[in-house]
Amino acid sequence: MQDLFKAHLNKFIMITDTEFEAISSFFTIISVKKKQNLLTEGAICRSHYFVLQGCLRKFFINEKGVEQTTEFAIENWWVTDHISYEHRRPSEFFIQAVEPAHLLMITKDKQDELLQAHPTMERYFRFIYQRAYAAAQMRTKYIFGLSKEAFYHHLNNHYPEFVQRIPQYLIASYLGFTPEYLSEIRAKKNS
């Protein structure tokens, strides 16, 4: 299971087997069931999660009481509420398993220690945040640049296997519209 993480790390930095042993001792492997929450609104997000297998999502409840998904995390992605994690403030988000999942988990204190002890991990996380930030930039571009209908088709064309994998009401929640409207869009295409 750890091998997945090692292969992932090696895409960004060079590390020896012995160093990997040391690094991986900072993490804990956990398994979660479908719909299980790793973080709920109001709690302080104490951990950073790496998806070995499965799928998580981050969402919040808007003023109308509707769940709005802001982010999915599948294999080889990290997820946390960065504001809450970094400043130890109550979170405005939930993090929940969409599918049963296997995760690596690290607390903020442990991560600080890890970065102290293994400066090469500063470089690794610099890459990770840079990648995540770039992805967020593109998402913002699509949100503003495309109509809701075009946004759905864009997602469907670029990540068909992902759209297959996830229930429709969560796709709608991620794209920021209602399941009813998504259903209408799909009906239009098939006619």
Place this chain on the structure above:
Amino acid sequence: MQDLFKAHLNKFIMITDTEFEAISSFFTIISVKKKQNLLTEGAICRSHYFVLQGCLRKFFINEKGVEQTTEFAIENWWVTDHISYEHRRPSEFFIQAVEPAHLLMITKDKQDELLQAHPTMERYFRFIYQRAYAAAQMRTKYIFGLSKEAFYHHLNNHYPEFVQRIPQYLIASYLGFTPEYLSEIRAKKNS
């Protein structure tokens, strides 16, 4: 002018005066005039910019031909098109001065050298990207969580001096709606 950058750096990492000298030699100071472009669509974004003074914005042109602003950069913020910068691909964005500005500039090659020569800067940029990513997450939350009207009021309440500083049509462009609608919202409040 460099002192501004030094003070900024010291908020994240400890560096000596001599190390700062070495680090700052990797950067170039440039000045730009209002409306001057630092990046245009189709070009490869070769530099990363740090705002010492003034204001920049990043935008793209949507399918209707309208400029959509995705990001502002004021004092102590970095800006680039991360996708283009990192992968040396043609950019889909423009970067333009909103106000006359003084900037630090560094090319990708120089930044790579800098990170190689001064590993402490890996830590610095890890913080910078982490902060930028967290900010992007919150922006996404507001985009989806608030109506357009509420989104404007939120910005106006939290950053009144910023809303003052920037022309209204750019605020509208940043919030993703038309200047006409912004005008309507403002009229409503004052009645």
Place this chain on the structure above:
DNA sequence: CGCGGGTTTGATGATGCTCAAGCCCGGTGG
């Protein structure tokens, strides 16, 4: 077999856009 979560369908309505026109005001040239 029945229940319940997820998807579909359709009628109605609000939010926010488009287009067109007028206004305000600061800058520039004569």
Place this chain on the structure above:
DNA sequence: CCACCGGGCTTGAGCATCATCAAACCCGCG
């Protein structure tokens, strides 16, 4: 110093996109 020009802001009428609400349907699971 004045006149005009043009960019930005405002106003209003009509309209498109997408939400809301209610009901029916489908199907996997207990």
